[in-house]
Amino acid sequence: MEFENTISELQATLRKHRAKLLTEEAAKTTLVLPFLRALGYDIFNPDEVIPEFVCDVGTKKGEKVDYAICVSGEIQVLVECKPANGDLSIKHASQLYRYFAATDARIALLTNGVLYRFFTDAEKANMMDDRPFFTFDLDNYKKSDLRTLAAFQRADFNLERIVSHAGALKLQSEVTAELRKEFADPSDDLIRLIAGRLHDGRLTEAVRERFRNAIANSISSLIRDGINERLENAISHGGAIEEVPPAPADDDGVETSEAEIDGFNIIRAICASKVSPARIVMRDAKSYCAVLLDNNNRRTIARMHFNSPTSRYLGVFAGKDETRLPVTEPVDIYQHQKALLARIVELESGNGD
Known part of the structure; x- marks a missing residue:
């Protein structure tokens, strides 16, 4: 509960001061450092949280990432920060890419203080993935997000466990995103699949639109019916609503x-x-x-x-x-x-x- 409360307080800080967090330094001091502290890291101990971490990579000399986080004396996480209103596209993580391959770190964190995007090398060893395996949105999170985030706490940090779960977590989030798109606006592929089973004639534009609307409405109806059935069963049996x-x-x-x-x-x-x-x-x-x-x-x-x-x-x-x-x-x-x-x-x- 203490961890949840600390994150909740940090969310309140974000919402109160968002308009003032226009620089990278403001995002760091107001959001990112308190976020690392909430995870249990001693932000005032340079043996644990190293600011302006320097690592020469090939011909690139003196480049820095904002923070390197050490656990048991080993660098485990690299952190790159942007302003709270800044873009977090992967093209802004060039230092993370280079340092990821040059250090023993297996976790990279790209953040603007609001979004915290965690990367690893699930696709190819020692090369940071293009897409994060977990994104924590400080402004809008669920309890399940907090449970995932808790794995990064210093007290419970287990690199092998995090990396082993990263691939499955990444795939699940990507599948969920694709399903949300299909539910909201069925793709031509899904329409062809369903229409091919139910329609014998040519798939004209009019037929396609009819199936598009029917699929979207059917998905919504299935979800509502599932919720209704659980609620009615709980009410009729006098039990708790699951x-x-x-x-x-x-x-x-x-x-x-x-x-x-x-x-x-x-x-x-x-x-x-x-x-x-x-x-x-x-x-x-x-x-x-x-x-x-x-x-x-x-x-x-x-x-x-x-x-x-x-x-x-x-x-x-x-x-x-x-x-x-x-x-x-x-x-x-x-x-x-x-x-x-x-x-x-x-x-x-x-x-x-």
């Missing part, structure tokens, strides 16, 4: 957190006394997560403003007016059961649309 995975986001950069899933489950359980749980759905966005009746954004039951773990609010509605009520944990939503049920009655009567 955790369900978030539906893929419609907008880039939107990730549904565990707190939002828990909150959605609670709201749905409360409202199940008035309407069928199958009619209550979740639709996440960048600034809030909405709970809707009949998947209609004009029939909003509530909104969860949970993006900040230190300042959370439940938005309840009367007509078109939203009132934000502070909550600490999703379970606090039960305190507002009366307002949620009143909203269901209002929507069912047609007065809340």
Whole structure:
């Protein structure tokens, strides 16, 4: 919990001072060094965190990376920093590429203080991969991200374990990204695959678009049905509602957190006394997560403003007016059961649309 709290406090610092972090030095002192400290490294000990690490590589003399991190006297991680508003494309990691091959380090970290991209040599020994195997977004992370990040803590640092898991983690993240794209906008390849099994005629543009829409709607329906089935089983048997995975986001950069899933489950359980749980759905966005009746954004039951773990609010509605009520944990939503049920009655009567 201490680790989670420290990262949460660092996130609050980022959101408070983001506009001022326009230089690399500002990003280092305000975000990167506290981040390394949160991982348990003594940033004031040059035997553990070496600033401006120099390593001559071929004809390149006197080049530096921002930090080298040592564990048990061996250099294990190289860190290259950029301004908080700076680009983190791989072309800006030239020193990391060269130093990775010239030192014993197996982990490279490219960061602007907000995004922390971890690289290794999963594809070819002693050559840093072009793509990271793990990215931690300080501004928008999930508990599962914290669990992965915890592997880099000094107390638990195990290089072989990290490297052995890196390939699988990288592949999983890439597959997830591709599936999100397919879910949001089915590719021609997927359309041809499905249409080839179901359509006997020529695949005209009109047929292609019909299948594109049907595939996208079917994927969304499958996800909703899976969530509905779990919730209905839990409600009908009087048991606890098990955790369900978030539906893929419609907008880039939107990730549904565990707190939002828990909150959605609670709201749905409360409202199940008035309407069928199958009619209550979740639709996440960048600034809030909405709970809707009949998947209609004009029939909003509530909104969860949970993006900040230190300042959370439940938005309840009367007509078109939203009132934000502070909550600490999703379970606090039960305190507002009366307002949620009143909203269901209002929507069912047609007065809340």
